[in-house]
Amino acid sequence: MDKIYKRRGGDSVLDDPYLSKIDYKDPTVCPDCEAVYHNKHWRFDDQLKHDIKFASKYEEKKCPACRKIEDNYPMGLVFLSGNFLLQHKKTILNTIRSEEKRAMQKNPLERIMEIEQKDDEYVIKTTTDALAHRIGKILHKSFKGELDYKFSDDQKLLRAFWSRKE
Numbered sequence: 001m002d003k004i005y006k007r008r009g010g011d012s013v014l015d016d017p018y019l020s021k022i023d024y025k026d027p028t029v030c031p032d033c034e035a036v037y038h039n040k041h042w043r044f045d046d047q048l049k050h051d052i053k054f055a056s057k058y059e060e061k062k063c064p065a066c067r068k069i070e071d072n073y074p075m076g077l078v079f080l081s082g083n084f085l086l087q088h089k090k091t092i093l094n095t096i097r098s099e100e101k102r103a104m105q106k107n108p109l110e111r112i113m114e115i116e117q118k119d120d121e122y123v124i125k126t127t128t129d130a131l132a133h134r135i136g137k138i139l140h141k142s143f144k145g146e147l148d149y150k151f152s153d154d155q156k157l158l159r160a161f162w163s164r165k166e
């Protein structure tokens with residue numbers, strides 16, 4: 001369960017408290033999003049969910065992503081700014097949503113919690129640092145602009161800053 005996370009200025013092991021501090025029984029079904037925990041993995045799988053509910057005893061417990069959403073505990077923040085954003089808002093937000101979809105297919109715990117607008121800027125809150133990293137990367141790849149990452153020293157939190165002037 002430990003994940004080594006590489007950061008600038010040295011390697012460090014930083015845990016996701018929502019993954020390391022709670023034990024889930026196998027199988028568990030999340031009552032909110034219906035993700036299934038089985039064989040040490042969370043996944044969206046209708047067939048598996050059906051089989052588990054039909055055939056065996058299972059536990060109902062909120063998955064780490066739904067708990068983070070409930071607690072408003074983002075582990076990634078993506079800050080969007082610049083004139084280009086205002087002119088291409090829809091395309092940019094669609095790109096972000098489809099990147100979330102792609103990430104969720106691999107790992108159902110990677111989700112956008114909230115997209116907040118503050119004046120001319122947007123802040124995307126994500127349940128994992130990895131998803132914030134992916135979103136920064138896809139924006140830079142699709143629309144160029146400037147991309148910067150800031151890692152937190154004492155918690156597994158990633159801030160990504162993407163900006164394009166025109």
Ligand SMILES: [Zn+2]
Nearest residue numbers: 030033063066
């Ligand atoms: Zn859930």
